[in-house]
Amino acid sequence: MSEQLPDGGHPLSQKDIDALDARWANAWTPAEVAARLDGVTTPWYVAAGWALDLFRGGKTREHEDLEIAVPAGRFAEVRDRFPGHLWDAVGYRRVWTSPGPEALAAVHQTWLRDPVTDEYRLDVFREPHDGDTWICRRDETLRLPYADIIRRTPDGIPYLAPELVLLFKARNVRPKDQVDFDGVVPLLSDSQRAELRALLTRVHPGHEWLAGL
Structure with missing residues (x-):
């Protein structure tokens, strides 16, 4: 698969991956991200372990990072809510800094980086979709309206079912x-x-x- 990747990605050794993990020490919380995304029209939701804790009503374990998901074609609206921050595309044990369209199309993860501390704050999954219909990355025949897969906490934070x-x-x-x-x-x-x-x-x-x- 590596031969299909665009130029510019930096290969990651296990040592590099361990160092990247340490740069997630100050990831934002769901509430902090929800405040920054207040008013966006793009459907988005907290994913992974944090989503399950939002469902349960409280934090039950430590989380290495914070992951949210957005429709890939509407990523720009979310991106524009974080002026002054940097974005890295990540996948296949590679990182693309200041990624171009080819790198963004090759992978689905995008990490938000603080330019001052170089720490990562947020992991954004750019998900396949057809308009307002979510498409599962694991099975593209599994398609559901965003309205059917997004739940909300009592204070309005969206999370994946x-x-x-x-x-x-x-x-x-x-x-x-x-x-x-x-x-x-x-x-x-x-x-x-x-x-x-x-x-x-x-x-x-x-x-x-x-x-x-």
């Missing part, structure tokens, strides 16, 4: 993903459990989590 968060976590289950699954599943409604079971069967047939549903 927990059954979809767990679907993404199911591909490579790490210890923290298992902890999230074990903590969230008892809180799901019957319909959410059924939806998660259907999603896992569709995208990851035979997955070990099916037995717990």
Whole structure:
């Protein structure tokens, strides 16, 4: 796959990756990002582990970073809410600083960097979509209106529906993903459990989590 990548990406060794991890020490919280994105018309949501904690109503573990997702074609509206910050495109163990269109198209992760401290504050997933319809990166036949996949906390912070968060976590289950699954599943409604079971069967047939549903 590397031969298809655009020029300019910096290959990352494991030492580089460990150093990058340390630059996430002061990632923003969901509330801080929501305040900065207040009023944008682009649908967006908190993803990954933070989304599950928003669903549960409180922080249950430490998070290495903060990930949000936006429609790829409308990324500019979100980008423009962070003047003075820098963006790096990340993927395939490479980082593109000041990425051009080719690099942005090649990967879906974009890291927001503080130009003063060089620390990362926010990880933005630029997701496939068709207008207001979200398209799953794992299965492009799975398409849902954004209105159906976004939930909100009592104070209005948008987050991805927990059954979809767990679907993404199911591909490579790490210890923290298992902890999230074990903590969230008892809180799901019957319909959410059924939806998660259907999603896992569709995208990851035979997955070990099916037995717990």
